[in-house]
Amino acid sequence: MQPISPAALIHLVGTALFGSGYQHDLATALGVNRRTVARWVSGEVQRRAGVWGDLLELIKARSVELGELVKIVAPRVGPGSGDAETTNGAQGPTPTQRRSAAQEHFRRALAFWSSQDRGSQARGRPD
Numbered sequence: 343m344q345p346i347s348p349a350a351l352i353h354l355v356g357t358a359l360f361g362s363g364y365q366h367d368l369a370t371a372l373g374v375n376r377r378t379v380a381r382w383v384s385g386e387v388q389r390r391a392g393v394w395g396d397l398l399e400l401i402k403a404r405s406v407e408l409g410e411l412v413k414i415v416a417p418r419v420g421p422g423s424g425d426a427e428t429t430n431g432a433q434g435p436t437p438t439q440r441r442s443a444a445q446e447h448f449r450r451a452l453a454f455w456s457s458q459d460r461g462s463q464a465r466g467r468p469d
Contacts, residue, residue: 344453349385354451355397356383359404372396 346354356364356379359371365383369376372393381387435443 347385348389349383352379352389352393352397353383354448355401357451358448359400371400 352368356368360367365379366376369379372379374390378387378390382389382393
Protein backbone atom coordinates (compact mmCIF):
# COMPACT_ATOMS: atom_id res chain seq x y z
CA MET A 343 0.00 0.00 0.00
CA GLN A 344 1.24 3.47 -0.85
CA PRO A 345 1.99 5.84 2.03
CA ILE A 346 -0.87 8.18 2.78
CA SER A 347 -0.69 11.68 4.18
CA PRO A 348 -2.16 12.56 7.56
CA ALA A 349 -4.77 14.77 5.84
CA ALA A 350 -5.88 11.96 3.55
CA LEU A 351 -5.99 9.47 6.41
CA ILE A 352 -8.19 11.77 8.49
CA HIS A 353 -10.51 12.09 5.48
CA LEU A 354 -10.68 8.31 5.00
CA VAL A 355 -11.29 7.63 8.70
CA GLY A 356 -13.95 10.34 8.87
CA THR A 357 -15.72 8.98 5.80
CA ALA A 358 -15.57 5.40 7.08
CA LEU A 359 -16.94 6.39 10.48
CA PHE A 360 -19.57 8.97 9.54
CA GLY A 361 -20.14 8.94 5.77
CA SER A 362 -19.46 11.55 3.13
CA GLY A 363 -20.62 14.51 5.24
CA TYR A 364 -18.36 13.45 8.09
CA GLN A 365 -16.65 16.67 9.14
CA HIS A 366 -19.29 17.90 11.61
CA ASP A 367 -19.76 14.50 13.27
CA LEU A 368 -16.02 13.84 13.43
CA ALA A 369 -15.42 17.28 14.92
CA THR A 370 -18.08 16.66 17.55
CA ALA A 371 -16.60 13.26 18.41
CA LEU A 372 -13.12 14.79 18.72
CA GLY A 373 -14.31 17.87 20.64
CA VAL A 374 -13.10 20.35 18.02
CA ASN A 375 -14.73 22.81 15.63
CA ARG A 376 -15.80 21.54 12.20
CA ARG A 377 -13.55 24.15 10.58
CA THR A 378 -10.61 22.59 12.42
CA VAL A 379 -11.32 19.22 10.82
CA ALA A 380 -11.68 20.93 7.42
CA ARG A 381 -8.29 22.59 7.92
CA TRP A 382 -6.69 19.26 8.88
CA VAL A 383 -8.11 17.61 5.78
CA SER A 384 -7.06 20.45 3.48
CA GLY A 385 -3.56 20.36 4.96
CA GLU A 386 -3.91 24.02 5.96
CA VAL A 387 -2.96 23.25 9.57
CA GLN A 388 -1.34 20.34 11.32
CA ARG A 389 -3.53 18.04 13.34
CA ARG A 390 -3.41 18.44 17.11
CA ALA A 391 -1.37 16.16 19.31
CA GLY A 392 -3.22 13.01 20.29
CA VAL A 393 -5.59 12.94 17.32
CA TRP A 394 -4.35 9.53 16.13
CA GLY A 395 -5.12 7.97 19.50
CA ASP A 396 -8.55 9.61 19.50
CA LEU A 397 -9.26 8.35 15.97
CA LEU A 398 -8.13 4.86 16.90
CA GLU A 399 -10.51 4.84 19.88
CA LEU A 400 -13.40 5.95 17.63
CA ILE A 401 -12.55 3.20 15.13
CA LYS A 402 -12.38 0.58 17.89
CA ALA A 403 -15.70 1.72 19.36
CA ARG A 404 -17.40 1.54 15.95
CA SER A 405 -15.89 -1.89 15.40
CA VAL A 406 -17.40 -3.12 18.68
CA GLU A 407 -20.78 -1.62 17.77
CA LEU A 408 -20.72 -3.31 14.37
CA GLY A 409 -19.66 -6.61 15.92
CA GLU A 410 -22.66 -6.49 18.23
CA LEU A 411 -24.96 -5.71 15.31
CA VAL A 412 -23.54 -8.68 13.39
CA LYS A 413 -24.50 -10.92 16.33
CA ILE A 414 -28.03 -9.53 16.28
CA VAL A 415 -28.62 -9.55 12.53
CA ALA A 416 -26.84 -12.79 11.54
CA PRO A 417 -29.42 -15.13 13.10
CA ARG A 418 -32.13 -13.39 11.10
CA VAL A 419 -30.54 -14.39 7.80
CA GLY A 420 -31.39 -17.71 6.26
CA PRO A 421 -34.24 -19.94 5.15
CA GLY A 422 -37.58 -19.01 6.64
CA SER A 423 -36.36 -15.62 7.78
CA GLY A 424 -38.41 -13.72 5.23
CA ASP A 425 -35.15 -12.36 3.89
CA ALA A 426 -35.19 -14.08 0.51
CA GLU A 427 -37.77 -11.83 -1.11
CA THR A 428 -35.95 -8.66 -0.06
CA THR A 429 -32.40 -9.67 -0.92
CA ASN A 430 -32.83 -11.84 -4.01
CA GLY A 431 -35.66 -10.06 -5.82
CA ALA A 432 -35.36 -7.57 -8.65
CA GLN A 433 -35.65 -4.63 -6.24
CA GLY A 434 -31.99 -3.63 -6.39
CA PRO A 435 -28.57 -4.83 -5.35
CA THR A 436 -28.18 -7.46 -2.67
CA PRO A 437 -26.34 -6.62 0.56
CA THR A 438 -23.32 -8.52 -0.79
CA GLN A 439 -23.34 -6.40 -3.93
CA ARG A 440 -23.67 -3.21 -1.87
CA ARG A 441 -20.81 -4.31 0.39
CA SER A 442 -18.64 -5.05 -2.65
CA ALA A 443 -19.47 -1.64 -4.09
CA ALA A 444 -18.61 0.04 -0.77
CA GLN A 445 -15.30 -1.81 -0.60
CA GLU A 446 -14.50 -0.78 -4.17
CA HIS A 447 -15.39 2.84 -3.33
CA PHE A 448 -13.01 2.72 -0.35
CA ARG A 449 -10.20 1.24 -2.51
CA ARG A 450 -10.71 3.97 -5.13
CA ALA A 451 -10.74 6.70 -2.48
CA LEU A 452 -7.54 5.33 -0.97
CA ALA A 453 -5.89 5.21 -4.41
CA PHE A 454 -7.08 8.76 -5.17
CA TRP A 455 -5.78 10.21 -1.92
CA SER A 456 -2.50 8.33 -2.28
CA SER A 457 -2.04 9.78 -5.78
CA GLN A 458 -2.89 13.27 -4.49
CA ASP A 459 -0.25 12.86 -1.80
CA ARG A 460 2.38 11.86 -4.36
CA GLY A 461 1.49 14.94 -6.41
CA SER A 462 1.74 17.18 -3.33
CA GLN A 463 5.10 15.71 -2.42
CA ALA A 464 6.35 16.22 -5.97
CA ARG A 465 5.35 19.90 -5.72
CA GLY A 466 7.18 20.21 -2.40
CA ARG A 467 4.07 20.56 -0.27
CA PRO A 468 4.48 19.01 3.17
CA ASP A 469 1.85 16.64 4.42
